[in-house]
Amino acid sequence: MERTQDSSLSLKESLYVTGNESTALHTVDIWQPKNGIKSNGIWLVFIHGGAWRDPLTDSKSFQPAVSDLWNSDSAKSIAGFASINYRLSPYPNKVEAPSSPDDPSRNVCYPAHLSDVEKALLYLEAHYQIANRYVLIGHSAGATMAMELQTCSLPNPLAVLGIAGIYDFDGLLEAHHHPTYKEFMENAFPDRSTWKKAAPCTNLSLDNLYERAKLVIISYSDDDELIEVGQAKSMLERIKAGPAPQGRVHVVKATGHHDEMWEGDGHVLAGVIRESLELIQNDI
Numbered sequence: 001m002e003r004t005q006d007s008s009l010s011l012k013e014s015l016y017v018t019g020n021e022s023t024a025l026h027t028v029d030i031w032q033p034k035n036g037i038k039s040n041g042i043w044l045v046f047i048h049g050g051a052w053r054d055p056l057t058d059s060k061s062f063q064p065a066v067s068d069l070w071n072s073d074s075a076k077s078i079a080g081f082a083s084i085n086y087r088l089s090p091y092p093n094k095v096e097a098p099s100s101p102d103d104p105s106r107n108v109c110y111p112a113h114l115s116d117v118e119k120a121l122l123y124l125e126a127h128y129q130i131a132n133r134y135v136l137i138g139h140s141a142g143a144t145m146a147m148e149l150q151t152c153s154l155p156n157p158l159a160v161l162g163i164a165g166i167y168d169f170d171g172l173l174e175a176h177h178h179p180t181y182k183e184f185m186e187n188a189f190p191d192r193s194t195w196k197k198a199a200p201c202t203n204l205s206l207d208n209l210y211e212r213a214k215l216v217i218i219s220y221s222d223d224d225e226l227i228e229v230g231q232a233k234s235m236l237e238r239i240k241a242g243p244a245p246q247g248r249v250h251v252v253k254a255t256g257h258h259d260e261m262w263e264g265d266g267h268v269l270a271g272v273i274r275e276s277l278e279l280i281q282n283d284i
């Protein structure tokens, strides 16, 4: 499906899984300049949050930041934007949009969300050759997935940017006693024996995709009311304990509440991305 939003950008919603396995959430939104392709420009690839279950937080959460970035000086270095939808875990008590047990797009658990993101990255590589020129950006559960991805055959990112991510699962439940946290974590990761491997802070693999990036950037807001600052601190320690040279790891501060980072006019998310692009450009 083709749509227009900014006059000089075209938006296409592509299916990255086809055939019997395809569901309504196997889509990736792709924004590209109408006036010609920048063959060596940067791709910004976004993975949304929403606790692996909220259908109201989807690929469209990147749209305000896309508009902001496209209308700024950063546009000259950008070849395209992509925002990935992936199957969700059940959420039958979501009042506005309860999941039904026979909806194949809303009844999965780990690692299905992650394998969808992998497929979307492979689709983007096959169609747009994003390897070595894309910034992988995740917010909240999307940042968890950005840091969970393993290299396998995935395209190497230029940088990985995790914003307000959940990286230490046990730490999250220790810090928050509201039943929602246990509910969404157990929904997405019902088998506790997978937690050590699934949580980026406790996974000791050397094959993390972020290890192949030139820069790893951790972003958080002191005013995030849903995710404690300790999550970002623990992830920074984890990255610094890995084989990555320390100079590759950066902190870019965000501002505002958890969802204010992408909501509204998207200027917080766009600002964090802009600062990250500057770090990348200074590094090249």
Ligand SMILES: N[C@@H](CC(=O)c1ccccc1NC=O)C(=O)O
Pocket (backbone or CB within 6 Å): 049, 050, 051, 052, 053, 054, 139, 140, 141, 142, 184, 226, 227
């Ligand atoms: N809106 C979500 C909650 C949510 O997104 C969330 C809540 C607490 C901590 C992190 C969250 N999201 C991470 O992706 C829900 O309705 O379950």
